[in-house]
Amino acid sequence: MGEPCAVIGVGQTEYRTKRTDVSIAGLVREAALRALEDAGLTFKDIDAVVIGKAPDLFEGVMMPEAYLADALGARGKPMIRVHTAGSVGGSTALVAASLVQAGVHDRVLVVAWEKQSESNATWALSTHPPLSPTIVVGAGGYFAPHIRAYMRRTGAPDHIGTLVAVKDRQNALKNPYAHLRIPGISREMVESTPMLWEPIRYLETCPSSDGAAAMVLASESAARRAPNPPAWVHGTAMRSEPIFFAGRDTVSPQAGKDCAADVYRQAGITDPRRELDCAEVYVPFSWYEPMWLENLGFCGEGEGWKLTESGATGLDGDIPWNASGGVLSSNPIGASGLIRFAEAALQVRGLAGEHQVEGARRALGHAYGGGAQFYAMWVVGSDRP
Amino acid sequence: MSRDVAVVAFAQTKHTGEDAGLTEVELLAPVITEIKQATGLNRFGFTCSGSLDYLAGAPFSFVSALDTVGAWPPISESHVEMDGAWALYEAWARLRHGDVDTALVYGFGKSTQGSLRELMTLQLDPYYLAPLGPDQVSLAALQARAFLDAGHKEDDLRAVAARSRAAGRANPYALDLPDPADEGYEVAPLRPHDCAPITDGAAAVVLAAGDRARELSERPAWIRGIDHRIEAHSLGARDLSRSESAALAAERAGARDVEVAELHAQFSHEELMLREAIGLADGVRVNPSGGPLAANPVMATGLIRIGEAASWIHRGEARRTLGHAASGPCLQHNLVCVLEA
Numbered sequence: 001m002g003e004p005c006a007v008i009g010v011g012q013t014e015y016r017t018k019r020t021d022v023s024i025a026g027l028v029r030e031a032a033l034r035a036l037e038d039a040g041l042t043f044k045d046i047d048a049v050v051i052g053k054a055p056d057l058f059e060g061v062m063m064p065e066a067y068l069a070d071a072l073g074a075r076g077k078p079m080i081r082v083h084t085a086g087s088v089g090g091s092t093a094l095v096a097a098s099l100v101q102a103g104v105h106d107r108v109l110v111v112a113w114e115k116q117s118e119s120n121a122t123w124a125l126s127t128h129p130p131l132s133p134t135i136v137v138g139a140g141g142y143f144a145p146h147i148r149a150y151m152r153r154t155g156a157p158d159h160i161g162t163l164v165a166v167k168d169r170q171n172a173l174k175n176p177y178a179h180l181r182i183p184g185i186s187r188e189m190v191e192s193t194p195m196l197w198e199p200i201r202y203l204e205t206c207p208s209s210d211g212a213a214a215m216v217l218a219s220e221s222a223a224r225r226a227p228n229p230p231a232w233v234h235g236t237a238m239r240s241e242p243i244f245f246a247g248r249d250t251v252s253p254q255a256g257k258d259c260a261a262d263v264y265r266q267a268g269i270t271d272p273r274r275e276l277d278c279a280e281v282y283v284p285f286s287w288y289e290p291m292w293l294e295n296l297g298f299c300g301e302g303e304g305w306k307l308t309e310s311g312a313t314g315l316d317g318d319i320p321w322n323a324s325g326g327v328l329s330s331n332p333i334g335a336s337g338l339i340r341f342a343e344a345a346l347q348v349r350g351l352a353g354e355h356q357v358e359g360a361r362r363a364l365g366h367a368y369g370g371g372a373q374f375y376a377m378w379v380v381g382s383d384r385p
Numbered sequence: 386m387s388r389d390v391a392v393v394a395f396a397q398t399k400h401t402g403e404d405a406g407l408t409e410v411e412l413l414a415p416v417i418t419e420i421k422q423a424t425g426l427n428r429f430g431f432t433c434s435g436s437l438d439y440l441a442g443a444p445f446s447f448v449s450a451l452d453t454v455g456a457w458p459p460i461s462e463s464h465v466e467m468d469g470a471w472a473l474y475e476a477w478a479r480l481r482h483g484d485v486d487t488a489l490v491y492g493f494g495k496s497t498q499g500s501l502r503e504l505m506t507l508q509l510d511p512y513y514l515a516p517l518g519p520d521q522v523s524l525a526a527l528q529a530r531a532f533l534d535a536g537h538k539e540d541d542l543r544a545v546a547a548r549s550r551a552a553g554r555a556n557p558y559a560l561d562l563p564d565p566a567d568e569g570y571e572v573a574p575l576r577p578h579d580c581a582p583i584t585d586g587a588a589a590v591v592l593a594a595g596d597r598a599r600e601l602s603e604r605p606a607w608i609r610g611i612d613h614r615i616e617a618h619s620l621g622a623r624d625l626s627r628s629e630s631a632a633l634a635a636e637r638a639g640a641r642d643v644e645v646a647e648l649h650a651q652f653s654h655e656e657l658m659l660r661e662a663i664g665l666a667d668g669v670r671v672n673p674s675g676g677p678l679a680a681n682p683v684m685a686t687g688l689i690r691i692g693e694a695a696s697w698i699h700r701g702e703a704r705r706t707l708g709h710a711a712s713g714p715c716l717q718h719n720l721v722c723v724l725e726a
Binding site for chain 1: 432437438439443444445447448449451452456457458459460461462463464465466467471474475478479481482483484504505507508509510511512515612613614615616617618619622629630633712713714717718
């Protein structure tokens with residue numbers, strides 16, 4: 001793991017369908033300035049900038065770090081652009097952490113963003129490259145069959161996805177940055193919405209959001225001087241596997257299991273449900289909560305939906321998942337992973353506001369991408385490891 | 386942590402100036418196989434790549450590229466939407482943590498699929514610059530003019546192109562391009578031979594730390610300094626006649642006393658500007674491979690510079706060399722890597 005690393009600043013924009021009040025540069029700068037304010041720093045104090053987002057085709061700006069260097073105070077500094085599909089927000093945080101853990105820098109600004117209103121993500125995901133198969137269904141069409149396979153494999157009843165959709169939106173009502181804040185959200189409301197990709201209903205899917213999130217990551221000496229409590233990095237891991245091959249388990253991919261095992265080993269965790277206080281997990285479609293509960297080892301195989309049904313993952317349950325409202329409530333795609341990592345940090349810093357999990361001291365941040373084949377995770381804690 | 390990290394192996398395609406009928410994955414696969422055979426390694430502690438979705442006009446170039454690596458069981462892997470040289474930088478940092486000893490780095494690009502010159506316009510400020518449609522060569526010409534106005538001659542540019550093309554003809558991996566002829570301007574003051582050719586290709590590097598590097602290579606090329614810096618995006622906010630970010634990166638990387646330098650100069654004047662910025666003495670051999678003016682597989686070109694610079698050390702023909710990579714319009718972003726026997 002190298003040198004110690006801590007989160008000393010977190011900044012988020014309001015997540016909305018359209019942020020027409022700001023340019024792309026204005027959007028990322030808003031998040032960056034809030035993270036710097038939290039850390040008691042200015043751009044001058046930052047050694048390097050790491051930026052991440054999902055495919056450039058989403059906004060039509062190619063290699064946008066070139067254009068965003070000025071807005072993020074990167075002139076005269078190193079700047080890196082990360083891209084690992086939907087997991088990119090998580091990977092971006094890990095690359096920034098790696099620079100601190102390698103002893104290269106003391107303070108790294110990490111920013112991830114998406115401005116979905118500038119374009120159409122489903123269109124950008126459905127191109128016809130020559131000589132390659134094309135999916136042409138966007139993300140929902142791709143993941144729905146995997147959810148069906150999960151339901152068939154475990155015998156999960158139909159209403160489990162609905163429960164997650166309601167729970168995460170109830171949490172979102174406590175998060176001022178959340179995009180979907182639906183007063184009176186209920187099972188009846190979710191069940192009355194149209195079926196988009198069987199079994200995923202409209203309110204069981206994530207929104208398309210504009211937004212950015214940022215963090216300041218610091219070395220131990222820099223963290224000791226931060227005005228607010230730090231979140232210490234207890235473990236980091238990335239895993240990837242190929243998208244198509246015979247025998248691949250797309251419901252509970254091996255890369256997710258391996259990534260979790262790696263990050264738990266570093267953090268000294270053997271029973272994640274008991275030893276973690278909360279988790280921010282990438283759940284873009286409601287059913288991915290029970291699926292990831294199993295993949296991440298919070299319960300045995302086939303037990304995920306029972307855990308969800310029992311209320312264990314609610315804000316008042318024994319292992320709250322996505323107290324922030326999660327990806328189901330805010331989805332600026334490239335930033336969604338970083339938001340998970342940042343919300344995990346806010347929880348263990350005790351700065352999560354109304355959606356604070358009482359006494360949270362250790363939390364998991366998780367992101368996945370591509371055909372559920374790219375994973376990025378970290379465990380953060382209140383105590384220095 | 387300050388573990389020493391070295392380049393222990395380098396492989397590249399025989400780059401082509403025309404579409405050879407291969408997909409990006411097919412370009413890359415033989416290079417990955419070659420470097421695995423050369424090192425005897427089939428698994429790596431970390432893997433990182435650089436590529437550009439817009440070259441294929443589709444998202445996720447790196448997803449199918451993963452098939453060439455053999456990512457099963459799953460691997461620890463990341464990707465930058467930048468030249469492979471930045472993937473190398475990320476991998477170098479990762480190896481310094483101390484828990485893994487080897488890293489595979491690769492970059493690939495198939496520029497013949499589209500119009501690179503116009504494609505690069507999409508990299509500009511989307512509100513104030515891209516809508517005006519300035520293409521890559523025209524922007525480079527603005528910089529070339531600023532450089533010439535600062536006291537250089539067009540003949541200096543031709544000399545760079547002539548030397549690069551001759552060196553490229555002697556390099557089996559580079560294109561066979563004729564001596565500069567008396568052509569008109571592409572965009573004044575740049576002539577066609579002053580501009581890097583459209584090229585398809587891929588490259589891979591293996592990094593290793595400490596004793597593992599000594600096991601894998603008779604003469605590891607140790608990374609003694611590596612740094613990169615970005616500067617203002619707006620051309621109007623910069624002194625285009627010089628490269629401040631290259632000078633800063635060179636200083637931070639300790640770019641002194643090198644015998645060979647491989648520079649990511651996609652236009653003749655960029656080589657001369659970079660020589661000045663990095664502070665290369667007259668005796669330094671610059672781009673003995675022919676450099677980007679002889680083969681420019683975008684997203685691998687910068688990584689190849691580091692690989693070529695390392696090869697001099699691997700062969701025992703140099704003691705201290707330098708590889709450079711650039712990104713952004715008019716050398717906005719520069720990376721300098723100093724290697725030593």
